[in-house]
Amino acid sequence: MKIIQQNSILIVDDTPTNLKVLFELLSESGFKVSIAKSGESALEKVQEALPDLILLDVMMPGIDGFETCRRLKADPRTKDIPVIFMTVLSEVLDKVKGLKLGAVDYITKPIEQEEVLARITVHLELRKAQLRLVQEEKMSALGQLVAGVAHEINNPVNFIYGNLSHAQRDVDDLLKLLHLYQAYTPEPIPEIQTYSEEIDLDFLESDLPQLIHSMQVGAERILEIVRSLKIFSRLDRTKSQPVNLHELIDSTLMLLSSRLRSKSQHSDFRRPDIEVVKEYGELPFVESNAGQLSQVFMNLLTNAIDAINEKFENGENIQTIQTAQTQDFIPRIIIRTEITPDQLNAVIRIKDNGIGMTEDVRQRMFEQFFTTKPVGQGTGLGLSITRQIVVVKHGGTLEVNSTRGEGSEFVITLPVKFEHD
Ligand SMILES: Nc1ncnc2c1ncn2[C@@H]1O[C@H](COP(=O)(O)OP(=O)(O)OP(=O)(O)O)[C@@H](O)[C@H]1O
Ligand SMILES: [Mg+2]
Known part of the structure; x- marks a missing residue:
């Protein structure tokens, strides 16, 4: 199953020409667009599927834009959806009224295409940043x-x-x-x-x-x-200190032990225990934030387990399913660590023999909210947070080798000494 997040926008306007112009502009720009011709029908539409953003006309027969906005903001399910008003009224009073009702912005008609796109993008980004926080x-x-x-x-x-x-x-x-x-x-x-x-x-x-x-x-x-x-959830999450990476990986594995165990009659699919092979080299303590790094290992290891499960569940083609289900296939995660010859960087490799990635997934996996997992199972934040922690917060690198059907390997490099802010 593939669900790739595409931003969805609901346009609410009673004027057909406006709707048409906006619909074409936004569809061409890659948004998933739906329309409503009145406030009432907009309120019904949002109950079916929550859009990421709403463009709302002010002057409409029936309940007007202001009232529609007020009702959207009163409903806990819809109150966080950013609303942008579209108005021909340029009086200050109306703008203020809209903003007071909880709208994030307004645009004036006739629509200026570049402006609409720019404002929409800004608010979608803001919303994502907020969700991330x-x-x-x-x-x-x-x-x-x-x-x-x-x-x-x-x-x-x-x-x-x-x-x-x-x-x-x-x-x-x-x-x-x-x-x-x-x-x-x-x-x-x-x-x-x-x-x-x-x-x-x-x-x-x-x-x-x-x-x-x-x-x-x-x-x-x-x-x-x-x-x-205790190791996994160090209270001093914000502090950077010398960390024993092996200890951190082991504690993460310990917490995942039930997920590594075999799956049998009580689940949707069968698989044997996942074998964890540790090939630990000599690693010095690494100047880092233990709380954040445990998140990194947790994300990468759960992804590896998910990828292995997927191979057993519903391989994309018969061949993969057969390989996975033949007796001698052992699901395996190999964790290797070493220090680079110049002693400056610790290298951690986490390799699984799960489903692997298609070219498309490889291109997009670090995007926020990109996930191929069923709704409710993946948020698509794991890898973007992981990369943020490794690259931005620890000055390291994160690389991926992956072959569809064969498995994936994530390679993390962390400088042993790093000036953290
Ligand atoms: N080890 C892996 N093998 C195969 N595909 C992977 C692997 N790790 C990540 N992916 C792919 O990258 C996508 C994004 O991963 P990411 O961790 O960011 O989000 P997620 O696992 O879907 O959700 P969550 O936010 O719960 O982690 C996954 O949905 C999956 O398709
Ligand atoms: Mg994940």
């Missing part, structure tokens, strides 16, 4: 929440974990004592005999140490998860 804000709020929860869980789990080894020792001692009693009480007392049988003493003796052992394994696992959560 909200997204980043959410990520950071989530990070703090996760860090807080991890911190809270840490104590009680340590409590359990720490005491389990004492419990183990005590149980061993008690069992030894029991054996001593058994050895030195040759004539078993009937009450004790009966009770031992009742509680199945032999089984209890062999089971108890195992029971404690599995509690220990469980507690260790929780500790590991908590540790990963």
Whole structure:
């Protein structure tokens, strides 16, 4: 399935000639255009599909542009759609009224083509920037929440974990004592005999140490998860400091472990466990922002998992499906790290043998909101944020090698020392 984001614009105007001119201009400029001939029908249209922007005529029979705008802004679903008024009235009062109602801009008729396009572009860009900020804000709020929860869980789990080894020792001692009693009480007392049988003493003796052992394994696992959560969501997200990249990658993998596991009867498709191969070289600590870099690894690794899943789900052609579904195909993510010979840059390669990219996707993948994933699954922000973090915030590079049907490799280079702002 391919959904490529194309900006959609709703034009609301009761004059056919205006509609026609604008429709042609905007369609030719690559927008997805829909039209409404009155305020009422515009309000109905937006309920079917939310446009990215609305061009709204002021003077219309029925409810006028101002009232239409007021209703749009009163509905939480539509209130964030930028509205640009079109008006022949150039009195200051009307412009102010429109802006007060929440419109972002106005254009005057007769329409000046270049001007319309310029204003629309500006407002679409602004809207995207705003969405991006909200997204980043959410990520950071989530990070703090996760860090807080991890911190809270840490104590009680340590409590359990720490005491389990004492419990183990005590149980061993008690069992030894029991054996001593058994050895030195040759004539078993009937009450004790009966009770031992009742509680199945032999089984209890062999089971108890195992029971404690599995509690220990469980507690260790929780500790590991908590540790990963803490590393992943460092509270000090904005600070740059020497970072152990391997630790960061490992904690991200830990958080993704359930997604790496095999898929079977309960999901839409089957696949075996994804094998993760780590070929870590010697890396020095890298001057960087751990919180941001965990986002980078998270984005690239989830993309790799998605690409592998897609190969199992619905390869684009029969050939891919067959390769993926033959017994000996092992879904795999290989992570290699090394330092460049001049010791100046750390290189991290994340390679998957998933679905790979078509030429079109390769061209567009870094665009904001570009996604090939079903609605609700991908926002199309992952790679643009990733590139922003690697290239702009860390002075590194991000390259991609990909072959459709074979897989993709993302290569990150990060300067070991970098002047962060
Ligand atoms: N490892 C990969 N293999 C194949 N295609 C990929 C891979 N990584 C990215 N892509 C393609 O690039 C597109 C954009 O990726 P990006 O991470 O920016 O957005 P997304 O994964 O679709 O959504 P999200 O915002 O949730 O990350 C993906 O929809 C996918 O088509
Ligand atoms: Mg992604």
